[in-house]
Structure formats: structure tokens, C-alpha cells
Amino acid sequence: MDLTILYRGPLASCDYDCPYCPFAKRRDSRDQLAADRAALERFTAWAAGQRGDSLSLLFTPWGEGLVRSWYRRALVELSRLPHTRRVAIQTNLSCRTDWLDTADLDTLALWCTFHPGQTPYDRFLAKCRDLAARGVRHSVGIVGLPEHLEMARRLREDLPSPVYLWVNAAEGHSYTDAEADGWTALDPLFPYSRRPHRSAGLPCRTGESVISVDGEGTVRRCHFVRSELGNLYDGSYRRALRPRACPLAVCDCHIGYVHLETLPLYDVFAGGVLERIPAAPPSVPGVPRDR
Template identity: 85%
Template sequence: MDLTVLYRGPLASCDYDCPYCPFAKRRDSTTRLRADRAALERFAQWAAQCEDQLSLLFTPWGEGLVRSWYRRTLAELSRLPHIRRVAIQTNLSCRTDWLAEADRDTLALWCTYHPGQTPYDRFLAKCRDLVERGVRFSVGVVGLPEHLEAARRLRADLPGHVYLWINAAEGHTYRDAEADEWTTLDPLFPYSRHPHTSAGLPCRTGESVISVDGDGTVRRCHFVRAELGNLYDGSYRAALRPRPCPLAVCDCHIGYVHLETLPLYDVFAGGVLERVPAGLPGQRSVRDVTITAGRTSR
């Protein structure tokens, strides 16, 4: 079977101090870091031995790629023939030389730019480095009013094929004129603007998509706490079946992208996990971009 797994281990530390994030500048103890490393290695061993076709998205609360065990694990998993995609959410503060060890047809990055947390030129240079390396990635910004000019600058400076997504800021109400400004940058912003009514609607989570924590506890998604079993004893498999969403609304992309009532599996065909759409006006694939003297021609 084809199975998509969202993995989130104990890691909760981050090197950034974003005011909209509860894990900003949080430091994990040595004990917690060791537990996270052990949990990730256990999950990677399961994935390597699994007989299913797997698509894997790592969604740590903190920043994973500053830790060597995440970089090594993603590179190793990307080279396995039954892994269709392995991706991770990242602020891109990490080094990028490790990507040379990865299969770039399989690995992808979901990158977020946080204005005020890193110099703009440094972040843009990292993005250009990913393009030169042929890495598949998307870039996004939280749609706060104070981020609008930075997002406009980023859209202007990024290669045309790189998708810039905008996440609606939690608790922020967007007037139509304001939403239009964000939609100019991200044509798919309307999907993020409002929470999606989901109660009773069919969703792929719990059937072909599951969420796993560091102990191997399997849930249908990160936002529904009911347990389906454990990954490592295989007890979750008997629970996989079509089921409606039990929540009133779904307001996070990693959740609502799996709703069968939305067309997002078609919109992001081939790039659901890394949030890369199949095509937007003016976009071309990574392989169609010509790199000349370290610069991207469009």
C-alpha cells in the first residue's frame, strides 16, 4: 500500500525567537535531545524495513535540521527505493552541504522565512543554494501585516519556479483588500485565509495518511488525539479505514490538504508533502531552470 506518515518526535527546541511561536528560543535538555535522537533512529529503522511505499514528512515542533541526526536520517531515507518522498519543515538556518548525500529526486524541503530572525540576504542565499543543488523546495511566510513588504521582496528575488506560500496568521482576520494583497503573492492564499469546515467530511487521514509521535503512537493526524494503535507492533494497521473528520474545523495546511472535499491533491500533485504545487501561472519545474554562474535565469 501507499502510506503517508507525518512524524513528530520529542524535539521542541528552536534557534529562532518568533513572537507567534510557543517554542521560540526553547532549549531542550541533553536528556530530551538524546530521547529525540533515539526515537528518530527507531522510526528511521521502521521506515527502512517497511514493505509499503512511503511518503514521509517530518514536522518537528522545533528546528530539526540543525541536529545532525535529522540531516543524516533524511539523506539516508531519501536513497531507499520504496521511499517516494521524504520532506521536512525547516527555517533553513542549517548548513546545506549535507544535501550532497541525499537523492534529490526524493528529498524536499518546506522552508519558512521569518523576518527579523535571520538576515534577509542570508536566507535568500540559502534559497539560491538549494536551486543550484537541484533541491525541490517551497518557501513561505506567515501573513502578518508587518511581513508584507518582506514577502513582496522575497517573491521578487526568488526564481519564478519557486512557490511562495502565505500562511494566514492565527487569530488574524483578513479584510478583503488585505487578503487580495496576499493573494497577489500566493494565488493559493484563499485556502489558508479561513478555517475549513470539516466535521463529518471525508479525509484521507486515518486511511492512507497517519501521524506518528516519538513513542510510535499512531493517530489519524496531529490534531485528533484519538489513538489508532502503535507503529512498532503493527496494531495501527487494523484501524486504517475511511473515516470522516471528527473536528468542527481544520485550519492548518498539513491537515486540510488531506480533506477529500478540497482539490488540493490535484493542486499539489507530486508535491503534497513539501507544499509544491503542480503548476501555477508563470512557474516552471526545477529541472527547467538554467543555472548560469551561480545565478538563476528565468
Template identity: 85%
Template sequence: MDLTILYRGPLASCDYDCPYCPFAKRRDTPEQLRADRAALERFTGWATAPDRRGDRLSVLFTPWGEGLVRSWYRRALVELSHQPHIARVAIQTNLSCRTDWLAEADPDTVALWCTYHPGQTPYERFLAKVRDLADRGVRHSVGIVGLPGNLEHARRLRADLPGHVYLWVNAAEGHTCTDEEAAQWTALDPLFPYSRHPHRSAGLPCRTGESVISVDGEGTVRRCHFVRSELGNLYDGSYRAALAPRPCPLAVCDCHIGYVHLETLPLYDVFAGGVLERVPASP
């Protein structure tokens, strides 16, 4: 079985306080953190079990909060990166953590999807960490939210990032982007037009639910993070019988981790080899 898994456990705390994020500066209780750690360790145990070795797995961690400031997420990425049946293990991160732990990971398998949040961290500190990733040969993308006030920050990033590093721009939720603004963002990220407007998805074929699934901390399997109907449970294997081609039941899909899997878009070719970490085949 060739399967991509989007894992999101109960972690909901973040060390940043971005004004547009509901998880800004949220703190999980010690009990919640222990529950998140136990859930992640259970998932890692499943992914590394001997009976998984006949499968080919790719894993993207998409925590509501910031995972890499927690030792168990760093440990999970290192462990999973060394499994021969795991093609890719990646995580979405604000890169506020240190990066030296990556020396223990397999750089051919581990990858980071990094977001720069102006005002939350000194620019030079963020840039130094990105350069460290490049020096270590760790696959990564770097991005920013396309708010008008972020344009100059994005231009500075593009000028300072290594040439091979893809700079992505997410259209800002709730902000209507004018054609002029869109042209400015597209000059920095040629793929920005895919993010600018939600994609009509109702009734269209999507890889989620067939070769891509979403898994929560309880092991509940859904086709993606945005469709709540359940396909079964990861740990009892009941999800396997439900894997099948199926059209999207939603009217639109407006998040990259969702619409990248739409079969009507060419993004599997655009991001060939880098779908999870958002690294284009030819940035």
C-alpha cells in the first residue's frame, strides 16, 4: 500500500501570537501535553511496526500549534526518517525551535515546511535557521501569509534566501486580493494564483480517501482534515476497507494541504517529489 498520512494530534499550543490565528499564545495543560505525546508515540509505533514494512508511507505533521518546540515531535521525525519504508516525513513549523537535532535525521527523508511570521521573531534569527537547513541539506520550503503589510518582508526574504529555496505565499484568509496585489505576490511566488481563490471541488475527483488520509490523535481516519465523515480507525485497520476513489463532498477547497490533492489540478506534477513539504520540482 502506498499511503500519504496527514497527522494532527491534540496539540493546540503555540509560542507565537499571530493576530489571525486562534491558537496564538495558547498553552496546553500538562495533561494535554502528555496526551499529545502519548498519541504521537502511538502513531509512530504504528508507522514503524514490522507489518508496516510492506507499505510505502509518507507522513506530514500538521499540528494546530507548534510541534518542533516539543521533544516528542523532533524525536518522531528523526525516528521516522530512518525507516526504509517511509518515503518522506515532514512537518509544518514556524521554525522557532533549534535546528541542531536535524543532524540525527536522514536528510534524504526528513523535510520542513517553514512559515515566517513578521513581528514574531527577529528576521535575522529566522534567516539563520533557514540557511542552516540549507547547509545541512534538509529539504524545506519557506513561506509567508500574503497580507499587504508582509509584502516588503517577503521581498526581503526572496532576496536573502538561497536561490533553490522555494518561497510560497498563502493568500490571506478574509482579505480580498486585488489584481495589482496578486501580480506583486505572483512576482515572488509564481504559484500564488493557485492560492488566490478557493478551488471548486464539489463532485470532483480527489486523492484523499484513496491514497491520502487524515489521522487524529485517537487514530480516527478521515479522507482529509476538512471532511468530518469517518473512514474507520488506523489502529484496528478498519480504515483499509474504506479506501477508494471518491468525489469531494465540499463546495470548495481553499487550503493548500487539501487542494494539492485534487486530481483536476496539476499540482502533483508541479510538486513532484515534494508534495508534502511544498517544494516544487523546479522552483
């Protein structure tokens, strides 16, 4: 079985305090961190035992995972499994990078987000250049707030040209066509993020070849649909895997709508769906203005 898993354990603490994030500067207690570590180690052990499957794994913690040793260790271990096709994590890149030396860089990838005001620009850029020098697959992105536009332009200019710079539409923010064009000049795929996608009744890969797993092993079709499909560790979820339509009216997050079969994003990101790296440099023509 080819299975893509989005894992989100109980970790909710972050070292940044972004005003657009509800988990900014939240501190997990020692017990909460211990529980998150135990949950992640259980998941890693499960993945190691699934030699009959081909696994693609994306970690989407509410907090920042890579400042925790157990996330770095898990990514290294998972990257070296013969049945892991890809393992990736969303990160603010505030961690050190020397741990990557022990990972299989043909398998591991990073989805990196720059948060202006949270870290010096030059420090973040140096981390990106370090990843490029190490040969680490990665994308870099920013939230499309008006006050971020000039910094995003600077980032696009300074990043190595092969690195894809993505832009997430800011939650609750409406864009005029002129504003959207400014962001699209930086990220030709921004129109896919600009507005929520109508998804009700449309076919989606989640619940069939893509699932979401929490720290208890509860399996759902995705992070945004709360109905349960079973449990990862007793195998009960497997009986529920089948083609299914989306039950929600809209899907407005990239890690959700990228799996909609009505969108061409599996072709756009072929080989890089989890780390958000397009198969070829994206271009503006053919990308819809409205969705």
C-alpha cells in the first residue's frame, strides 16, 4: 500500500510569537513534552514496522518540532527506512542544521516558513543557504500579509534561484486583484491559496491514500474533518480506506486542498507534494484567478 500520513502529535509550544498564530509563545509543561515525545516515538516505531507499505510522512505540529531532539531523531530514523518514500516537516527553521548530516537526504525534506519580526532576516537567509549547500530538499514561504511584501521580494531575490518561494494567503484577509498580482509575481501558484476551494461532494485522496494521525493514533481522513476512521495501532483504520468525497463546503489550507482530485496539484508538485516543491518552476499562465 502507498500511504501518505500527516502526523500531528500533542506538541503545541513554539519559540515564536507570531500575531497570526494561536500557538505563539505557548509553553508545554514537562509532562506535556514527555507525552509528545512518547507519542512520536510510538509512531516512529510503528512506521519502522510497516515494511509491506510505502510511506510518505509529513509532520505538521502546531508548535515548532525541530527545536526538540525527538523530532530531529525521528526524521533521521524515518528517512533511513527503505520503505519511506519521503519524510518532511513544517518548520520555522530556528533549529540548528548539523543533525541533517546523519539523515538520508534523498528522502528527507523541509517545508520552511519565514516569519518577519520573529528572527533576523540575515539569520534565516543563512539557514536557507546552509540547507542548499548541504543538498537538503526544501521550500521556503511566507504569509501574504501586506507588511510582508517587501521582505518577501527581498527573500525571493536572495534565495538560490532553484528554491521555490511559496506564499500563503493570510487567514481572514481579502486581496484585491492588484494585491493578488503582486503576490503572484513572487509565487505563480498564489492564486490557489488566495481563496478557499469549493470542495463539498468532490473527490479527494484523503481517506483513501492519505490520512491524518494524532498522538493517540486516531486516524481521520484529514486534519479538517473530525470524523474518525479507526486507530493506526490496532489496524482498524485500514477497513475504512476507500475513495470518498469531501464533506466540507470549502477547503482553504494547502495541506488539505493539495489532495483534491479536481485540482492539478499532484501534477504541479509531482515528487514534492509533502515538502511543497513543484516538479518544475511554476508559471503564471493557466493558473486560475478565482477558485
